[in-house]
Amino acid sequence: MQKHTKFEPFTEVTPTSPIAADSHGGRAKCLQRLVRLELPVPATVALPFETVHNIAKGHFPDTERLLGYFKEGTLLSVRPSSEDPDWGGPGAVLNIGMTDRRHLELSQTHGEDAAHSLYLRFIQAYAVHVARLDADDFDAMSPSAEGVKAALALFEEETEEQFPQDPARQLTQVMRSMARAWEGTTARLLRQARGAPADAGLGLVVQEMALGVGPGESGSGVIRFIDQATGEARINGRYRRQSLNRDALRKSDEAMYLVKDPRGASLQEEAPEAFKRLNRYADICRSRLREEMEIEFTIENGKLRVLDAVRTQRSTRATLKVAVSLAEEGIISRDDALLRLPPRALNELLHHQVDPAAKRDVIARGIAASPGGATGKLVFSGQAAQQCAARGEPCILVRRETTPEDIRGMHVAEGILTERGGMTSHAAVIARGLGLPCIVGASGLRLSVQRKTLQTADGRVFGEDDIISIDGSAGEAMAGAVPLLEPFFDDDFETFLGWAREAGDVGIRVNADSPEDARLALDFGAQGIGLCRTEHMFFEPERMAVMRGMIFAETEDDRSAALEQLLPMQREDFTALFEIMSGRPVCIRLFDPPLHEFLPSDREGMRQMAEALDLPLSDVIHRVDSLSEFNPMLGMRGVRLGVTMPQIYDMQARAIFEATVQASKAGDPVVPEIMIPLVSARREVELVKTRIDAVAAAVRNETQTEFTYRLGVMVETPRAALRAADIVQHSAFLSFGTNDLTQMTYGLSRDDADRFMGDYVRQGVYPEDPFHTLDVEGVGELLLLGAERARSQVPDVTLSVCGEHGGDPETIAFVRQAGFNYVSCSPYRVPVAQLAIAQLAIRDRKAIK
Template sequence: MRDILGGKGAGLAEMAQLERAAKKRFGDAQNPLLVSVRSGAAVSMPGMMETILNLGLNDETVEGLVAGSANPRFAYDSYRRFVQMYGDVVFDLGKDPFEEVLDELKQRRRVERDIDLPADDLRGLVREFKSILQARTGLPFPEDPMAQLWGAIEAVFKSWRTRRAVDYRRVHGIPDDLGTAVNVVAMVYGNMGDDSGTGVAFTRDCSTGEPVLNGDFLTNAQGEDVVSGARTPESIAKMKRGKLAKVYRELERIAAKLERHFRDVQDIEFTFEHGKLYMLQTRRAQRTGLAAVRIAVELVGERLITEDEAVQRVPPQDLDQVFHPMVAPDATPTVIAKGLPASPGAAIGEAVFDADEAETLAKRGRAVILIRPETSPEDFHGIVAARAVLTARGGMTSHAAIVARGMGKTCVVGAKDIEVDPRAGGGAGQFRANGRVVKKGQVITVDGTTGRVLLGAVKLVEPKLGAHYATLMTWADERRRLRVRANADTPADAARARELGAEGVGLCRTEHMFFQGDRITAMREMIVARDEAGRRGALAKLLPMQRADFEGIFEALAGFPVTIRLLDPPLHEFLPHTRDEVTTLAHAMKMPVAELQRLVTSLVEANPMLGHRGCRLGITYPEITEVQARAIFEAACRVVGRGKKVMVEVMIPLVALAEELRQQSAIVRRVAREVFQAEGRGVPYL
C-alpha cells in the first residue's frame, strides 16, 4: 500500500480502517475519533519512549466530545492533557511550564487533585497552555488533527534517540540499530468518572515471584497518572469488592489467559470505561533476580516451560541480584518513613535530589541515594548511578518501581510521610518526614524489602538463599560442561563460594588478606623497610596471619583445588596516603615521620601496574616468597593432619621471562621440602 499511495496516503488509508472500527471520524466536529500515538520497539523499554494521548482534539472537536459524553469536565480534562503532552513531547518544552500553572490553579482553588477542578477551570487551562506554547516557540498550537498526528509520529520516532532511551539500551544491552515502530490506536477513556479508570497489573509479584495478581489503579484517570507517580494509586486488590468487582474478575480471567499463552509473567496496561474493561498492552514483566528465580522454577512446576527454558530464562545479572544485602535482623535502626517495597535489597548512601548530581557523585566513587517527589524517564541516568531510589509518590507500577526492578536496584516508592523539596537549601534539596529534616549529603539507608527509610548507615548482612535457587542451580549443574571456581581471598569468601557450589578457588589474591586492622600496618612496615632485617621482622608478623587464613581456606575447600597467587601488591594501594596514616606507621616503626614520608615518596611509581610488583618483588626480596611459601605449606600440612584432603596450586605472578619463573619456583620448592621434612608429611602441589 505504501508503495502505491506513498507514506501519507497509506497513513490515511489506515486511519480510515480505524474510523470504521470505532464508528467515529478523525477530526469530525460531531463524533470525533481521538487516538493515542505510542512507540513499539521490538524490545520493551518501559517509560523510555514517548506517548501522546487524546490526539485529535481542537476547539471544535472538543465540543463534539462534550456532546457525545454529556460530560464537559471529562472533555476539557482530556483537552488540557493533550495540549500539555503535545507541548512537552512535540515542542520539547518539558512538563514544568504546564505543571507550574496547574499547581498554582489547584492552590487557588484549594484542591489537591487534578480531578477536583471543574470544567470551566480546565477550559481556562487549555487557553493558558496554548499561550505558553505560543510564547515559548513563536508557533501556534496546531488545530488541524492531521498536522497534530504527523507531528506526534515524528516526535515518537525521535524519542528513540533521547538520552534516557540511549542510556536504557546501553544498560540492558539492547542494540541501537533496532529502531522503533509507531502505533496509532483509538482512545478509550479512564477519566470519565468514578466508574472509569486505568491501571497496570502483573500476573505475579515481580519483587518476590509470588503467584498473585497485583498492581495499581486509579479511578477517573488516564494511564500517565499511574506510571508517572503524579498521583499515588491504589492496589488492584481493592477492586475485588464493590462496584469494580466485575471489572476485576474480567481482568483476573484475561491475565491468567495471557500468562498461559505467553508462558511468562505479563505486565498488563488496562483501562475501564463506564465499567467496561479494555486491554491496552501486554509485555514480558520486568522482575527482580529473586523473583526471576522463583518464577522460572514454579513455571516448570506448572508445566508451562521446561527445565532447559528455566535455566536459560534467568540471566547471570539476575542471579547477582539474589545476593543483594539486607538490613541485619538484630539492627535497631531509626525509621524516618515507610513506603512501598518496590525492589528488594538494602543500600546505604548520601541523600541526593537531582539525577545529574547523582551521576556526577557516583563517578567520583560516592555512594548516593536518589530522592525525588516522583521519577520521570529523564531521571534514568540518575537511577543507574544511585545505589537506591526513594520517591514520595507513586505505586508499585510507577516509573521508578519498574525501572529499578528491571535493574535489580533497591527502591522504595510512595513514601507518603516524606515531603521532598529538590530546590531547598539553595537548590541542594532536602526532605522532611515526621519532624525530621534530611539534607543533601546526609547518609540514609533504604530498605527495599520492607519499604523502610532509615536514618544513618545501618548494619547490613548477606541474604539466605532459598529452595528455588537450589533447584535452579541443580538444573544448571546437570546441563553445564564447564567446572566453576571462585575468587576467594579469605576463609569466609571460600566458605561462601563452596556453599554456592564452586568446585575450587581459581584465584586467591594474597595481598588482599592485608587490607584491614593491624595487618595493613605490618604490610606497610614490610614495604617501607630499609633493609632485609626490617622486612623479615615485618614478615614474621604476617606469617601467622597468612597461615591461619590459608588453613581456613583449605578447610572450606577440602578436596577441591585452591590456586594461591603469591604477593602482587600495587604499592600505591598499600602505602600510607594521609598525614595521619604516615604518623601512625612512623610511630609503629619507631622512625621519624619526615624520614618515613621521604621513603613513601620515593616508592611512588609513574605506572604501578608495570612497576615493582609480582615476581619482580620476590626476585628483589626473596624472603617475601620464602615466607609466603612457608605459610602455604605449613597450613596445608596442618589441615592434612586433621584428615582433610588439600590440593594446592601456587601461582608465580606477572612472569615475563623463563628465568624469573625458574628463580621463584626454586624458592617455593625448597621451602616446600623444608616444611614437609619438619612436619613429617607431604602435600601434593602444582
C-alpha cells in the first residue's frame, strides 16, 4: 500500500507555481521560466527533493492524482532535476504509459514503425533501469513487431512476471528506481567529486511526451547559438527526423544540419517556420534568462515543442566571451559578468593546456603544482636544459628535487617534473613564478641522475631525449607528445580583467625577481612588487662565481671586495625594476637562503669550483662541509646572516639606494621598500635598521640627493607573529610569508610533507593541504594575532601576505576579511587573485543591498 506524505508532494509547473531550484531542482525551475516566457512547453509536473527522498524509502505519493494532470493516454517522460545541473543525476526515462493497448492505438494513428519504436524503447529502459536487467540483451532487438514481442518475452523470462500494463505502476517504479539511484553510494561519491554536498537532493520532472515520430514533419533535435569552444555567435546542433530526445546528437549519421549547408539537408530549409521560431526563442531566453541556452525541441507533425532549455556547456574561453558580450549589450551588469567565472578557471586561458580530447598514456602522477601543459625531451640537469634551449629543442626538466643551481635550466625548460616536493617546494614556487607547468612529488618514479633514466611504476624506462608531456593542471606525466591548446588573451580577456580591477577593494602585487616578471605583472594589472627575492639574482654564472668567492673569503676585507663586485650588478637589477614599475611600490627582500645553496653538492661540482677559485679540492670540501647544517631552513639564513655577516645587507642596501637615485632621475620618485626576512625578535630589526639607515645617509651625502624608503619585516616565524607589537615599532609594514610560517607552525617540511599529506587529507586530519590553502584555524590565527597586536601599536601599519597563498582564492577571502592591505603572488596568479577579490567585493555589496 502506498504511504502518502503530509506536505504537497508534487506541483504542476505554471508561471505562478511555488517552485525553486533549492527545493525542486534547476531543471524544474528552468522549465517554469520557459513557461513564463510562453514557450511551447509540454504539460509538466515537478516533484520536490523531499518527495523523491521519501520515494527512495518506499513512501510514494498519490500517483493516480499525479497522472490526473495529464490527458488520459498521454505518454510521459521522467527526468532528473538536481539543484545544480553539473551534479548529474540518473538518466531520463521516456514513453512511460506504453502498454499493449497504447501500442495498438499508436500503430493506427502514428504508424506501426513509430509505435514499435516507442514501445521497444520503453521496454528497454524499464528493463535496464527498473528491473536491473542486462542492457546488452535488449539493445540488439530491432524496432519491429518481432522485436517488441521478443523484448516482452525476455522481460517475462528474466523477471518471472509480465511487463506492467498499468501506467500508474510504471510511473511509480520509474520514480522509485531514479530516487534510489540518486541515493546510492556510487552516485553520491560521483556528485561529491563534482562539488555537490553529501546531502544534495534530487527533484524529478514528469512531462508529457512530445512524439518526434509519426506522420508529417516529425523529429527531435538540439540547437545551440554559440560556439562551445570560443563563445562566438554560431548556430550549431543537429535535428533528426523520426526520433526522440537527443537522438540527433547520438546518431549523427542520420541527422540533418540546422543551418543551410552544402553537405546535406538542413532544418532551415526543410522546416523554415520551426527554425525561425527556435531563433526567436533563443533571443527571448538570452534577453530574459540572461544566458546562452541550449534548446531541446521536438517537432510532432509540424508542431514545435520545447522540452527543455539548459545553459549551453562551454569552455572557459567561451564562458568569458559570453559574459562580456551579455554585459556589453546591457543584458547583465559587469558585476554579474565577473561572477560567472570561477577565479581558478582563468588558469586555462593563461597557459598552454593539454587538449581534453587527447589520448593519455599516463606514466606518473603527482601534485599539480603549477598549471598548464608542455611537451619536450627529457633532461636531467639544468645544464642539459640550457643545451637543449641553445639547440632550439623543447625539454622537460626532471629532478629528484630542484635547487637554486637549477634556476637557469628551469628558465629555459618547457616544464618541470620532480620526484619529491610539495606545493611550496622550490620547484613549485619557481615554476608558478615562471608560468611553467610543474608536477612535484610524482609517485612511483625511480630517477637515476647518473644513468639519466626515469623508471615508472609499470617498469618502463625513459632516457635522455625521450619525449614526454606533463599536465601541471592535473598532475599527470604522459609518454610521448600530446596535443596542446594555446593560451588565450584577447580583447574580451583584457576587458574582463579591467572590470575585475575596478571592482576589487584589496591591493594586488606580484612576486617578481626579474624585468620579465615585472613587465608581465604590469600587463596583468599588478599594482607593484610585493616580494622581490634577491637571491634569485645571483645564479647567473658570472654572479655565481663572485658569490662563491664571497662565501670562501677568509677575511672581512676579502668578503667586502667580493661584495663590491656584486654591487653594480645588484644596482642594475634594482634600477631596471624601479624603472619598469614607474613609481609603483617595489618591496625588496634582503638576502634570505642559507649560503650552502650557492655551493655544489656533488664532488664534480666541487672540483670545478676548486679550479675556478684556484683552491685545493680539500679546502673546498672542508668549507662546504663547514657550511652544511642539519636543518638549514631553520639555521643560518635570513636576518641571521644580516646580523652575523652584515656586509651582505650593507651591499644590498647601497645597491637599492643608488638605484633609487638613478631611477628617480628618469621618472617618478622611487620609494623603495626593504624587507628583512625571518625575523623573530625586535633587536634583530634594530640592528639591521641601524646599518641600513647609515647606508642611506651615506648615499644621500655622496649623491647630494634626498630620498625616502620604507623598512619592513617578513613575518615567517610564529614568534614574529606573537611579538608583532614589539617588532612593528621599527617597521612601516609587516608582510606575512605564509610558506615558512605554515612550515614552522606545523613543524612540517614543505618539501617532504607530500609523502603523507594525501593520506592526512583523505582521513580528515587536515581538511586541505595547508601549503595549498591557508590553514585559517592555526596559521590564520597567527595572522590575526599578529595583525591585531601590530595595529595596537601602529594603527595604520601596512599588512600583506606575500607567500604562495597570496594567489589562492580561499586565502584571499580570509585576509580580506581581516583587513589586510594587499596580497602578493606569482605573475600568472595575479589575474586569479584579481577576480577572486572582485567577486568577494561584489558579493559583499549585494549582501548589503
